[in-house]
Amino acid sequence: xxxxxxxNEKYLKMQSENIRKRIAQxxxxxxxxxxxxxxxxxxxxxxxxxxxxxxxxxxxxxxxDEAEILLVISADDIERxxxxxxxxxxxxxxxxxLIDAFREIGLYVGSVVITHYRSQHAAEKFQKRLEALGVRTxxxxxxxxxxxxxxxxxxxxxxxxxxxxxTSRSLIVVTAPGPGSGKMAVCLSQLYHEHRRGxxxxxxxxxxxxxxxxxxxxxxxxxxxAATADLNDVNMIDxxxxxxxGNTTVNYNRDVEVFPVLNAILERIRGKSPYRSPTDMGVNMxxxxxxxxxxxxxxxxxxxxxxxxxxxxxxxxxxAEPAEVHKIELIMQNEGITAxxxxxxxxxxxxxxxxGGPAMAIQLGDGRVITGKxxxxxxxxxxxxxxxxxxxxxxxxxxxxxxxxxIEPIQHLKVxxxxxxxxRLHTDETLEALSICAVTNPMAEMAMEALSMLRGCEAHSSxxxxxxxxxxxxxxxVNVTCEPRYQVKKLYHK
Numbered sequence: 001x002x003x004x005x006x007x008n009e010k011y012l013k014m015q016s017e018n019i020r021k022r023i024a025q026x027x028x029x030x031x032x033x034x035x036x037x038x039x040x041x042x043x044x045x046x047x048x049x050x051x052x053x054x055x056x057x058x059x060x061x062x063x064x065d066e067a068e069i070l071l072v073i074s075a076d077d078i079e080r081x082x083x084x085x086x087x088x089x090x091x092x093x094x095x096x097x098l099i100d101a102f103r104e105i106g107l108y109v110g111s112v113v114i115t116h117y118r119s120q121h122a123a124e125k126f127q128k129r130l131e132a133l134g135v136r137t138x139x140x141x142x143x144x145x146x147x148x149x150x151x152x153x154x155x156x157x158x159x160x161x162x163x164x165x166x167t168s169r170s171l172i173v174v175t176a177p178g179p180g181s182g183k184m185a186v187c188l189s190q191l192y193h194e195h196r197r198g199x200x201x202x203x204x205x206x207x208x209x210x211x212x213x214x215x216x217x218x219x220x221x222x223x224x225x226a227a228t229a230d231l232n233d234v235n236m237i238d239x240x241x242x243x244x245x246g247n248t249t250v251n252y253n254r255d256v257e258v259f260p261v262l263n264a265i266l267e268r269i270r271g272k273s274p275y276r277s278p279t280d281m282g283v284n285m286x287x288x289x290x291x292x293x294x295x296x297x298x299x300x301x302x303x304x305x306x307x308x309x310x311x312x313x314x315x316x317x318x319x320a321e322p323a324e325v326h327k328i329e330l331i332m333q334n335e336g337i338t339a340x341x342x343x344x345x346x347x348x349x350x351x352x353x354x355x356g357g358p359a360m361a362i363q364l365g366d367g368r369v370i371t372g373k374x375x376x377x378x379x380x381x382x383x384x385x386x387x388x389x390x391x392x393x394x395x396x397x398x399x400x401x402x403x404x405x406x407i408e409p410i411q412h413l414k415v416x417x418x419x420x421x422x423x424r425l426h427t428d429e430t431l432e433a434l435s436i437c438a439v440t441n442p443m444a445e446m447a448m449e450a451l452s453m454l455r456g457c458e459a460h461s462s463x464x465x466x467x468x469x470x471x472x473x474x475x476x477x478v479n480v481t482c483e484p485r486y487q488v489k490k491l492y493h494k
Contacts, residue, residue, distance in 0.1 A: 002365050002456065005295030006050035006286075014285040016062045019204075022283055023066070023170050025274070026202025029194070031187040032283070034175040035207035039101060044208055046479065047223045047300040048286065056208075060107060060173065068110040068169035069102050071095055072176040072183050075116045075123035084178060092126050094177040099135065110167055111136035115182035118142055138163035140182065140189060147185075147261045154268040159192040179231070184262070192269050202274065203266070205255075205281045210235045212249045212279050213287040219300035221250055222331050226307035229324040241277035249279040301337050302458070305345075308332060309481035313464055316484040343369050344460040345481070352462035358487050360384035362459040362478065364391060374424070377407045381461060381469045382430040388457070389434075392450035393443075401444045402433045427472040454478050463487040 023030040036044075038056050045053045052058070060067050077091045084094055095112060102109050112130055114123050117139040130137045140162040143153055152158045165186075172190070174183045187203045194201040209224035221235050238251040240259055255278040262281075266273040275281050290296055308328040314320035332338070339345045344361040351359035351371040358380040361371045370391050372384025390397050410429055414420040425433065431451075437444035455477030464482045465473075473480045 002049070003292060003295040003298075004050040005290060005292040005299065006048040007289045007291045008050055008052050008055055011051070011055060011286060011289040012059050012062060014288060015059045015283070018283050018285050019063065019171065019206075020066075022202065022204050027200030029170050029172070029199065029201040031172045031174055031190055031201060031203050033183045033187050033203070033205045034173055035183075035205065036209070038173075038175055039098075041208070043223075043227055043303070044286075046306075047220050047296065047303050048290065049295055049299050050291075051286075056206075057105060057107075061105065063171060064106055064108070066169055067171045067173055068108050068167055070110055070165065070167070070172050070174045070186070071098060071112045072174060072181045072186050073112065073114055073126075074181045075114050075118065075120045077178070077181065078114070078126050079120040079122045081122075082178070091177040091181075092122075096133075098175075098177065108169065109135070110169070110172070111138060111165055113138045113140055113163070113165055113186055115140045115186060116142055136166070138165050140186060147258070147265070150261070150264050150268060154192060154265055159189040160196075162189045162193075164193040164197075165190060184258075188262075188265055188269070191266070195269050203281070204283050206283050207255075208284055208286055210250045210252055211287040212238075212251060212282060212284065214250065214290075216248075216250050217335075219297045219304070219335065222335065223300040223303040223307070224252075226304045226328045226331055229307070229311060229327045230320065232323075232327075238277050238279045241279040244276035244280075249277075251278045255281075301335070302342055304328065304331055304335070304337055305339055305342050306479060306481050309339075309460075309484070312484035313482055316464065316486075342458055342460065342481070343367075344458050347371055348460040348462050349483075358461070358463045360459060360461045362388045362454075362457055364388065364457055365453065377404065377411070377424060378430060379422075379424040379426060379469070380463075381465060381473075382425050382427050384459070385427050385430060385472075386434070386447070388454065389447040389450045392453045393446040395443055395446060399443055401441070401447055402430070402437050406433050406437060426466060427469045431472070451476060 040053050041056060042053050044051045073091055073095050082091050083089060099109050112135055114127060114137065117123060127137045143158045146153060174187055176183055191201055191203055210221040214221055216235055216237060225233060225235055234253045235250055236253055236256060238249045238256060241247060241249045259278045263273045263275065311320050311325045311328055315322060315325050344363045347361035347369045348359050348371065351361060351373060355373045357374040359371060359373050360380045361369055362384055363369045368391060370384065370388045372380050372387050374380045375383055386401060387397060390399065407425060410425060410433060411423040415423050434444055435448060438448045457478050459473060459478050459480045461482040464486050
Protein backbone atom coordinates (compact mmCIF):
# COMPACT_ATOMS: atom_id res chain seq x y z
CA UNK A 1 0.00 0.00 0.00
CA UNK A 2 0.87 3.71 -0.19
CA UNK A 3 2.88 3.34 -3.42
CA UNK A 4 3.20 6.64 -5.23
CA UNK A 5 2.11 6.44 -8.85
CA UNK A 6 1.69 10.13 -9.71
CA UNK A 7 4.08 13.10 -9.64
CA ASN A 8 1.97 15.93 -8.24
CA GLU A 9 4.62 18.65 -8.49
CA LYS A 10 5.24 17.84 -12.16
CA TYR A 11 1.49 17.96 -12.73
CA LEU A 12 1.11 21.42 -11.19
CA LYS A 13 3.93 22.76 -13.36
CA MET A 14 2.84 21.11 -16.62
CA GLN A 15 -0.84 21.92 -16.14
CA SER A 16 -0.36 25.64 -15.51
CA GLU A 17 2.12 25.90 -18.41
CA ASN A 18 -0.31 24.21 -20.80
CA ILE A 19 -3.17 26.50 -19.79
CA ARG A 20 -0.96 29.56 -20.32
CA LYS A 21 -0.11 28.28 -23.82
CA ARG A 22 -3.82 27.97 -24.58
CA ILE A 23 -4.45 31.53 -23.34
CA ALA A 24 -1.71 32.78 -25.68
CA GLN A 25 -3.16 30.75 -28.55
CA UNK A 26 -6.35 32.78 -28.36
CA UNK A 27 -4.74 36.18 -28.05
CA UNK A 28 -4.82 36.60 -24.30
CA UNK A 29 -8.23 35.45 -23.05
CA UNK A 30 -9.54 31.95 -22.37
CA UNK A 31 -12.84 30.65 -21.05
CA UNK A 32 -11.91 27.35 -19.39
CA UNK A 33 -14.79 25.00 -18.63
CA UNK A 34 -13.86 23.09 -15.47
CA UNK A 35 -15.41 19.63 -15.20
CA UNK A 36 -15.47 17.64 -11.98
CA UNK A 37 -14.54 18.96 -8.56
CA UNK A 38 -12.15 21.84 -8.06
CA UNK A 39 -11.95 21.16 -4.32
CA UNK A 40 -11.45 17.77 -2.71
CA UNK A 41 -11.03 15.59 -5.82
CA UNK A 42 -10.76 12.36 -3.86
CA UNK A 43 -11.56 10.15 -6.85
CA UNK A 44 -8.41 11.40 -8.60
CA UNK A 45 -6.33 10.96 -5.44
CA UNK A 46 -7.53 7.36 -5.09
CA UNK A 47 -6.88 6.23 -8.68
CA UNK A 48 -3.68 8.28 -9.10
CA UNK A 49 -1.77 7.70 -5.82
CA UNK A 50 0.21 10.86 -5.19
CA UNK A 51 -2.38 13.19 -6.72
CA UNK A 52 -3.39 15.63 -3.99
CA UNK A 53 -7.15 16.26 -3.60
CA UNK A 54 -6.56 20.02 -3.82
CA UNK A 55 -4.20 19.85 -6.82
CA UNK A 56 -6.52 21.74 -9.18
CA UNK A 57 -6.88 24.58 -6.70
CA UNK A 58 -3.10 24.70 -6.15
CA UNK A 59 -2.61 24.88 -9.90
CA UNK A 60 -5.02 27.82 -10.11
CA UNK A 61 -3.27 29.52 -7.21
CA UNK A 62 -0.09 29.48 -9.31
CA UNK A 63 -2.09 31.58 -11.78
CA UNK A 64 -4.21 33.52 -9.31
CA ASP A 65 -3.25 36.94 -10.73
CA GLU A 66 -4.53 35.79 -14.13
CA ALA A 67 -7.54 33.75 -13.01
CA GLU A 68 -11.14 34.76 -12.38
CA ILE A 69 -13.85 32.37 -11.17
CA LEU A 70 -17.24 32.42 -12.90
CA LEU A 71 -19.76 30.31 -11.03
CA VAL A 72 -22.67 28.83 -13.00
CA ILE A 73 -25.94 27.60 -11.47
CA SER A 74 -29.13 26.51 -13.21
CA ALA A 75 -32.39 28.24 -12.31
CA ASP A 76 -34.09 24.85 -12.67
CA ASP A 77 -31.81 23.36 -10.01
CA ILE A 78 -32.53 26.30 -7.69
CA GLU A 79 -36.28 25.87 -8.23
CA ARG A 80 -36.13 22.11 -7.56
CA UNK A 81 -33.92 22.53 -4.47
CA UNK A 82 -31.45 20.12 -6.06
CA UNK A 83 -28.94 18.81 -3.54
CA UNK A 84 -25.35 17.62 -3.66
CA UNK A 85 -25.38 13.97 -2.68
CA UNK A 86 -22.02 14.14 -0.91
CA UNK A 87 -22.71 17.25 1.17
CA UNK A 88 -26.49 17.13 1.49
CA UNK A 89 -26.88 20.87 0.76
CA UNK A 90 -28.79 22.57 -2.06
CA UNK A 91 -26.96 23.88 -5.12
CA UNK A 92 -27.69 27.50 -4.23
CA UNK A 93 -26.24 27.03 -0.74
CA UNK A 94 -23.27 25.25 -2.27
CA UNK A 95 -22.72 28.20 -4.61
CA UNK A 96 -22.33 30.44 -1.56
CA UNK A 97 -20.04 27.87 0.08
CA LEU A 98 -17.85 27.74 -3.04
CA ILE A 99 -17.60 31.54 -3.25
CA ASP A 100 -16.42 31.63 0.36
CA ALA A 101 -13.97 28.78 -0.25
CA PHE A 102 -12.45 30.46 -3.33
CA ARG A 103 -12.12 33.79 -1.57
CA GLU A 104 -10.54 32.26 1.53
CA ILE A 105 -7.63 30.88 -0.51
CA GLY A 106 -7.13 34.07 -2.49
CA LEU A 107 -8.92 33.31 -5.78
CA TYR A 108 -10.99 36.09 -7.32
CA VAL A 109 -14.68 35.32 -7.84
CA GLY A 110 -15.91 37.66 -10.54
CA SER A 111 -19.59 36.81 -10.72
CA VAL A 112 -22.39 34.23 -10.78
CA VAL A 113 -24.53 33.46 -13.81
CA ILE A 114 -27.98 31.90 -13.44
CA THR A 115 -28.68 29.75 -16.50
CA HIS A 116 -31.93 28.32 -17.90
CA TYR A 117 -33.65 31.42 -16.56
CA ARG A 118 -37.43 31.60 -17.13
CA SER A 119 -38.49 33.98 -14.36
CA GLN A 120 -38.47 31.20 -11.77
CA HIS A 121 -39.40 32.72 -8.42
CA ALA A 122 -36.68 30.86 -6.49
CA ALA A 123 -34.03 31.99 -9.00
CA GLU A 124 -35.11 35.62 -8.75
CA LYS A 125 -35.02 35.38 -4.97
CA PHE A 126 -31.50 33.88 -5.09
CA GLN A 127 -30.30 36.63 -7.42
CA LYS A 128 -31.53 39.28 -5.01
CA ARG A 129 -29.76 37.47 -2.19
CA LEU A 130 -26.49 37.38 -4.14
CA GLU A 131 -26.72 41.05 -5.09
CA ALA A 132 -27.45 41.99 -1.49
CA LEU A 133 -24.22 40.18 -0.60
CA GLY A 134 -22.33 42.21 -3.20
CA VAL A 135 -21.97 39.40 -5.77
CA ARG A 136 -22.47 40.43 -9.38
CA THR A 137 -25.14 38.21 -10.92
CA UNK A 138 -26.20 37.67 -14.55
CA UNK A 139 -28.96 35.80 -16.35
CA UNK A 140 -28.76 33.41 -19.30
CA UNK A 141 -31.96 32.29 -20.94
CA UNK A 142 -33.34 29.11 -22.45
CA UNK A 143 -32.81 29.01 -26.22
CA UNK A 144 -35.46 27.00 -28.14
CA UNK A 145 -34.15 23.89 -29.97
CA UNK A 146 -30.75 24.12 -28.23
CA UNK A 147 -28.26 22.90 -29.39
CA UNK A 148 -29.53 21.92 -32.83
CA UNK A 149 -30.83 25.28 -34.14
CA UNK A 150 -27.43 26.86 -34.71
CA UNK A 151 -28.62 29.91 -36.73
CA UNK A 152 -30.91 30.85 -33.81
CA UNK A 153 -28.31 30.06 -31.13
CA UNK A 154 -25.66 32.28 -32.72
CA UNK A 155 -27.90 35.31 -33.16
CA UNK A 156 -29.30 38.29 -31.27
CA UNK A 157 -32.26 36.13 -30.21
CA UNK A 158 -30.01 33.32 -28.98
CA UNK A 159 -26.71 34.04 -27.26
CA UNK A 160 -27.29 37.72 -27.96
CA UNK A 161 -30.25 37.73 -25.55
CA UNK A 162 -28.06 36.55 -22.66
CA UNK A 163 -26.47 39.06 -20.32
CA UNK A 164 -22.88 39.83 -21.24
CA UNK A 165 -20.73 38.89 -18.23
CA UNK A 166 -18.15 41.52 -17.38
CA THR A 167 -14.75 39.90 -16.78
CA SER A 168 -11.35 41.42 -16.11
CA ARG A 169 -8.78 38.57 -16.19
CA SER A 170 -7.15 36.52 -18.93
CA LEU A 171 -8.27 33.13 -17.57
CA ILE A 172 -11.97 32.74 -16.81
CA VAL A 173 -12.53 29.50 -14.90
CA VAL A 174 -16.14 28.44 -15.46
CA THR A 175 -17.28 26.03 -12.76
CA ALA A 176 -20.51 24.94 -11.07
CA PRO A 177 -21.88 23.15 -7.98
CA GLY A 178 -22.79 20.13 -10.10
CA PRO A 179 -23.39 18.71 -13.59
CA GLY A 180 -26.02 20.01 -16.01
CA SER A 181 -25.60 23.66 -15.02
CA GLY A 182 -24.77 24.84 -18.55
CA LYS A 183 -21.06 25.67 -18.25
CA MET A 184 -20.28 25.05 -21.92
CA ALA A 185 -23.20 27.21 -23.09
CA VAL A 186 -21.98 30.03 -20.84
CA CYS A 187 -18.50 29.83 -22.38
CA LEU A 188 -19.85 29.87 -25.93
CA SER A 189 -22.27 32.71 -25.16
CA GLN A 190 -19.34 34.74 -23.85
CA LEU A 191 -17.31 34.00 -27.01
CA TYR A 192 -20.23 35.34 -29.05
CA HIS A 193 -20.39 38.56 -27.02
CA GLU A 194 -16.61 39.00 -26.92
CA HIS A 195 -16.39 38.55 -30.70
CA ARG A 196 -19.05 41.22 -31.25
CA ARG A 197 -16.99 43.56 -29.07
CA GLY A 198 -13.82 42.84 -31.02
CA UNK A 199 -12.20 40.91 -28.18
CA UNK A 200 -10.15 37.84 -29.10
CA UNK A 201 -11.13 34.99 -26.77
CA UNK A 202 -11.10 31.21 -26.84
CA UNK A 203 -12.67 28.18 -25.22
CA UNK A 204 -11.09 25.04 -23.74
CA UNK A 205 -12.14 22.25 -21.45
CA UNK A 206 -10.47 20.85 -18.35
CA UNK A 207 -11.63 17.33 -17.51
CA UNK A 208 -9.27 15.05 -15.61
CA UNK A 209 -11.05 11.88 -16.75
CA UNK A 210 -11.01 9.94 -18.92
CA UNK A 211 -7.29 10.53 -19.42
CA UNK A 212 -6.94 11.03 -23.16
CA UNK A 213 -3.43 9.60 -23.58
CA UNK A 214 -4.01 6.36 -21.64
CA UNK A 215 -5.45 3.25 -23.34
CA UNK A 216 -9.23 2.98 -23.57
CA UNK A 217 -9.33 -0.03 -21.23
CA UNK A 218 -6.71 1.23 -18.80
CA UNK A 219 -8.03 0.71 -15.23
CA UNK A 220 -7.75 4.48 -14.53
CA UNK A 221 -10.20 5.16 -17.37
CA UNK A 222 -12.41 2.22 -16.45
CA UNK A 223 -12.60 3.56 -12.89
CA UNK A 224 -14.00 6.78 -14.35
CA UNK A 225 -16.67 4.76 -16.19
CA ALA A 226 -17.53 3.04 -12.91
CA ALA A 227 -17.69 6.40 -11.11
CA THR A 228 -20.12 7.79 -13.70
CA ALA A 229 -22.22 4.64 -14.16
CA ASP A 230 -25.28 6.59 -13.00
CA LEU A 231 -24.74 9.09 -15.86
CA ASN A 232 -24.25 6.26 -18.37
CA ASP A 233 -20.99 7.81 -19.59
CA VAL A 234 -19.00 5.58 -21.92
CA ASN A 235 -15.32 5.97 -22.73
CA MET A 236 -14.57 5.74 -26.42
CA ILE A 237 -11.86 6.34 -28.99
CA ASP A 238 -12.16 9.89 -30.33
CA UNK A 239 -13.07 9.28 -34.01
CA UNK A 240 -12.50 12.93 -34.97
CA UNK A 241 -8.97 12.90 -33.56
CA UNK A 242 -8.20 9.63 -35.34
CA UNK A 243 -9.44 11.04 -38.66
CA UNK A 244 -7.60 14.35 -38.23
CA UNK A 245 -4.25 13.10 -36.90
CA GLY A 246 -4.18 9.32 -37.19
CA ASN A 247 -3.63 9.03 -33.42
CA THR A 248 -5.68 7.04 -30.91
CA THR A 249 -6.97 9.13 -28.00
CA VAL A 250 -9.71 8.55 -25.44
CA ASN A 251 -12.70 10.75 -24.76
CA TYR A 252 -16.22 10.05 -23.58
CA ASN A 253 -19.49 9.77 -25.43
CA ARG A 254 -21.08 13.10 -24.49
CA ASP A 255 -18.12 15.18 -25.71
CA VAL A 256 -17.85 13.13 -28.90
CA GLU A 257 -21.60 13.42 -29.58
CA VAL A 258 -21.72 17.19 -29.04
CA PHE A 259 -18.51 17.99 -30.96
CA PRO A 260 -20.08 18.53 -34.42
CA VAL A 261 -22.56 21.01 -32.92
CA LEU A 262 -19.89 22.74 -30.83
CA ASN A 263 -17.60 22.96 -33.84
CA ALA A 264 -20.36 24.48 -35.98
CA ILE A 265 -21.12 27.08 -33.28
CA LEU A 266 -17.42 28.00 -33.02
CA GLU A 267 -17.19 28.33 -36.79
CA ARG A 268 -20.23 30.58 -36.88
CA ILE A 269 -18.85 32.79 -34.07
CA ARG A 270 -15.21 32.95 -35.15
CA GLY A 271 -15.39 32.14 -38.86
CA LYS A 272 -13.16 29.10 -38.26
CA SER A 273 -13.02 26.55 -35.45
CA PRO A 274 -9.62 26.16 -33.73
CA TYR A 275 -10.32 22.49 -33.03
CA ARG A 276 -10.45 19.34 -35.13
CA SER A 277 -11.50 16.96 -32.35
CA PRO A 278 -12.94 16.86 -28.83
CA THR A 279 -9.46 15.87 -27.59
CA ASP A 280 -8.07 19.11 -29.06
CA MET A 281 -10.36 21.07 -26.70
CA GLY A 282 -8.82 19.55 -23.58
CA VAL A 283 -5.86 20.86 -21.59
CA ASN A 284 -5.40 17.92 -19.19
CA MET A 285 -1.77 16.91 -18.52
CA UNK A 286 -2.45 14.18 -15.90
CA UNK A 287 -1.44 11.31 -18.18
CA UNK A 288 2.09 12.70 -18.51
CA UNK A 289 2.56 12.69 -14.74
CA UNK A 290 2.02 8.98 -14.02
CA UNK A 291 5.35 7.66 -12.71
CA UNK A 292 4.28 4.15 -11.67
CA UNK A 293 1.68 2.70 -14.00
CA UNK A 294 1.36 -0.52 -11.99
CA UNK A 295 0.51 1.42 -8.81
CA UNK A 296 -2.19 3.40 -10.63
CA UNK A 297 -3.61 0.24 -12.19
CA UNK A 298 -3.83 -1.48 -8.80
CA UNK A 299 -5.39 1.60 -7.15
CA UNK A 300 -7.94 1.91 -9.97
CA UNK A 301 -8.98 -1.73 -9.73
CA UNK A 302 -9.66 -1.16 -6.02
CA UNK A 303 -11.66 1.96 -6.88
CA UNK A 304 -13.84 -0.03 -9.28
CA UNK A 305 -14.60 -2.44 -6.42
CA UNK A 306 -15.44 0.48 -4.13
CA UNK A 307 -17.75 1.91 -6.80
CA UNK A 308 -19.58 -1.41 -7.13
CA UNK A 309 -20.22 -1.61 -3.40
CA UNK A 310 -21.36 2.03 -3.29
CA UNK A 311 -23.78 1.45 -6.18
CA UNK A 312 -25.06 -1.82 -4.68
CA UNK A 313 -25.74 -0.08 -1.34
CA UNK A 314 -27.55 2.78 -3.09
CA UNK A 315 -29.64 0.22 -4.96
CA UNK A 316 -30.51 -1.49 -1.66
CA UNK A 317 -31.54 1.93 -0.31
CA UNK A 318 -33.66 2.70 -3.38
CA UNK A 319 -31.31 5.46 -4.55
CA ALA A 320 -29.91 3.80 -7.70
CA GLU A 321 -31.04 1.79 -10.70
CA PRO A 322 -30.06 -1.85 -11.32
CA ALA A 323 -28.40 -0.82 -14.60
CA GLU A 324 -25.79 1.18 -12.65
CA VAL A 325 -24.76 -1.90 -10.67
CA HIS A 326 -24.82 -4.14 -13.74
CA LYS A 327 -22.57 -1.78 -15.68
CA ILE A 328 -19.88 -1.88 -12.98
CA GLU A 329 -20.29 -5.66 -12.68
CA LEU A 330 -19.59 -5.94 -16.42
CA ILE A 331 -16.41 -3.87 -16.06
CA MET A 332 -15.27 -6.11 -13.21
CA GLN A 333 -16.08 -9.28 -15.15
CA ASN A 334 -14.25 -8.12 -18.28
CA GLU A 335 -11.15 -7.13 -16.27
CA GLY A 336 -11.18 -10.14 -13.93
CA ILE A 337 -11.63 -7.94 -10.85
CA THR A 338 -12.90 -9.60 -7.67
CA ALA A 339 -13.78 -8.25 -4.23
CA UNK A 340 -10.94 -10.22 -2.63
CA UNK A 341 -8.46 -7.78 -4.18
CA UNK A 342 -9.33 -5.52 -1.24
CA UNK A 343 -8.05 -7.54 1.76
CA UNK A 344 -10.42 -5.79 4.18
CA UNK A 345 -13.42 -7.40 2.46
CA UNK A 346 -12.71 -11.11 3.06
CA UNK A 347 -11.37 -10.28 6.54
CA UNK A 348 -14.59 -8.50 7.54
CA UNK A 349 -16.80 -11.25 6.13
CA UNK A 350 -14.78 -13.98 7.88
CA UNK A 351 -15.04 -12.11 11.20
CA UNK A 352 -18.80 -11.68 10.75
CA UNK A 353 -19.20 -15.39 10.03
CA UNK A 354 -17.16 -16.30 13.11
CA UNK A 355 -19.12 -14.03 15.47
CA GLY A 356 -22.56 -14.31 13.95
CA GLY A 357 -22.97 -10.52 13.98
CA PRO A 358 -21.84 -7.38 12.15
CA ALA A 359 -18.09 -7.01 11.79
CA MET A 360 -15.63 -4.63 10.19
CA ALA A 361 -12.03 -4.71 8.98
CA ILE A 362 -9.47 -1.98 8.28
CA GLN A 363 -6.31 -2.49 6.22
CA LEU A 364 -3.56 -0.27 7.58
CA GLY A 365 -0.91 1.46 5.51
CA ASP A 366 1.65 -1.26 6.26
CA GLY A 367 -0.71 -3.98 5.01
CA ARG A 368 -1.92 -5.29 8.39
CA VAL A 369 -5.65 -6.03 8.53
CA ILE A 370 -7.40 -5.23 11.82
CA THR A 371 -10.94 -6.41 12.58
CA GLY A 372 -13.66 -5.52 15.05
CA LYS A 373 -16.88 -7.20 16.15
CA UNK A 374 -20.10 -6.00 17.72
CA UNK A 375 -20.07 -5.95 21.54
CA UNK A 376 -22.48 -4.93 24.27
CA UNK A 377 -20.76 -1.54 24.51
CA UNK A 378 -19.57 -0.81 20.97
CA UNK A 379 -20.77 -1.26 17.44
CA UNK A 380 -18.48 -3.18 15.07
CA UNK A 381 -17.27 0.05 13.42
CA UNK A 382 -16.32 1.55 16.79
CA UNK A 383 -14.60 -1.63 17.96
CA UNK A 384 -12.63 -1.87 14.71
CA UNK A 385 -11.65 1.80 14.90
CA UNK A 386 -10.29 1.39 18.44
CA UNK A 387 -8.44 -1.81 17.51
CA UNK A 388 -6.87 -0.05 14.52
CA UNK A 389 -5.72 2.86 16.69
CA UNK A 390 -4.17 0.42 19.17
CA UNK A 391 -2.26 -1.27 16.35
CA UNK A 392 -1.07 2.05 14.93
CA UNK A 393 0.02 3.32 18.36
CA UNK A 394 1.65 -0.04 19.20
CA UNK A 395 -0.68 -0.56 22.18
CA UNK A 396 -1.47 -4.10 23.31
CA UNK A 397 -4.83 -5.11 21.84
CA UNK A 398 -6.07 -6.25 25.28
CA UNK A 399 -5.59 -2.77 26.75
CA UNK A 400 -8.87 -1.06 27.61
CA UNK A 401 -8.66 2.52 26.28
CA UNK A 402 -12.14 3.60 27.36
CA UNK A 403 -13.45 2.57 30.75
CA UNK A 404 -16.98 1.11 30.92
CA UNK A 405 -17.57 3.80 33.55
CA UNK A 406 -17.31 6.35 30.72
CA ILE A 407 -19.33 4.37 28.16
CA GLU A 408 -22.30 3.41 30.39
CA PRO A 409 -23.42 6.99 31.19
CA ILE A 410 -23.33 7.79 27.46
CA GLN A 411 -25.49 4.73 26.77
CA HIS A 412 -27.91 5.78 29.52
CA LEU A 413 -28.15 9.27 28.00
CA LYS A 414 -28.78 7.87 24.50
CA VAL A 415 -31.51 5.42 25.49
CA UNK A 416 -33.20 6.94 28.51
CA UNK A 417 -33.10 10.63 27.66
CA UNK A 418 -32.55 11.01 23.89
CA UNK A 419 -34.96 8.30 22.77
CA UNK A 420 -32.38 6.06 21.13
CA UNK A 421 -32.88 2.33 20.67
CA UNK A 422 -29.27 1.27 20.07
CA UNK A 423 -27.15 1.64 23.23
CA ARG A 424 -23.88 0.81 21.48
CA LEU A 425 -21.55 3.72 20.79
CA HIS A 426 -21.18 4.99 17.25
CA THR A 427 -17.74 6.02 16.03
CA ASP A 428 -18.20 9.72 16.78
CA GLU A 429 -19.30 8.95 20.34
CA THR A 430 -16.41 6.54 20.73
CA LEU A 431 -13.90 9.19 19.67
CA GLU A 432 -15.47 11.72 22.02
CA ALA A 433 -15.19 9.24 24.89
CA LEU A 434 -11.60 8.45 23.89
CA SER A 435 -10.70 12.14 23.86
CA ILE A 436 -12.10 12.53 27.40
CA CYS A 437 -10.04 9.55 28.59
CA ALA A 438 -6.93 10.99 26.90
CA VAL A 439 -6.87 13.77 29.49
CA THR A 440 -5.82 11.30 32.20
CA ASN A 441 -4.85 8.15 30.27
CA PRO A 442 -1.54 8.32 28.31
CA MET A 443 -2.51 5.24 26.28
CA ALA A 444 -5.74 6.92 25.13
CA GLU A 445 -3.72 10.01 24.24
CA MET A 446 -1.37 7.87 22.11
CA ALA A 447 -4.37 6.37 20.34
CA MET A 448 -5.75 9.84 19.61
CA GLU A 449 -2.41 10.90 18.15
CA ALA A 450 -2.60 7.92 15.76
CA LEU A 451 -5.84 9.12 14.15
CA SER A 452 -4.02 10.92 11.32
CA MET A 453 -2.38 7.63 10.31
CA LEU A 454 -5.77 6.26 9.26
CA ARG A 455 -5.96 8.56 6.23
CA GLY A 456 -5.89 6.52 3.05
CA CYS A 457 -6.59 3.21 4.79
CA GLU A 458 -9.11 0.75 3.35
CA ALA A 459 -12.07 -0.61 5.32
CA HIS A 460 -15.09 -2.84 4.82
CA SER A 461 -18.22 -3.44 6.87
CA SER A 462 -20.37 -6.58 6.73
CA UNK A 463 -23.49 -4.36 6.91
CA UNK A 464 -24.48 -0.89 5.71
CA UNK A 465 -23.04 1.64 8.12
CA UNK A 466 -25.12 4.32 9.78
CA UNK A 467 -24.74 7.80 8.28
CA UNK A 468 -22.86 8.99 11.38
CA UNK A 469 -20.29 6.17 11.14
CA UNK A 470 -19.94 6.74 7.40
CA UNK A 471 -19.32 10.45 7.96
CA UNK A 472 -16.76 9.78 10.71
CA UNK A 473 -14.68 7.49 8.52
CA UNK A 474 -14.96 9.95 5.65
CA UNK A 475 -13.66 12.74 7.88
CA UNK A 476 -10.76 10.51 8.91
CA UNK A 477 -9.94 9.83 5.26
CA VAL A 478 -10.71 6.10 5.43
CA ASN A 479 -12.06 4.52 2.22
CA VAL A 480 -15.02 2.44 3.42
CA THR A 481 -17.20 -0.05 1.57
CA CYS A 482 -20.19 -1.95 2.93
CA GLU A 483 -22.05 -5.12 2.07
CA PRO A 484 -25.41 -4.11 0.55
CA ARG A 485 -27.49 -5.31 3.50
CA TYR A 486 -28.77 -3.86 6.74
CA GLN A 487 -28.01 -5.13 10.22
CA VAL A 488 -31.72 -5.49 11.03
CA LYS A 489 -34.81 -6.15 8.93
CA LYS A 490 -36.65 -2.86 9.13
CA LEU A 491 -38.19 -0.50 6.59
CA TYR A 492 -36.84 2.67 8.21
CA HIS A 493 -33.13 3.14 8.84
CA LYS A 494 -31.68 6.34 10.26
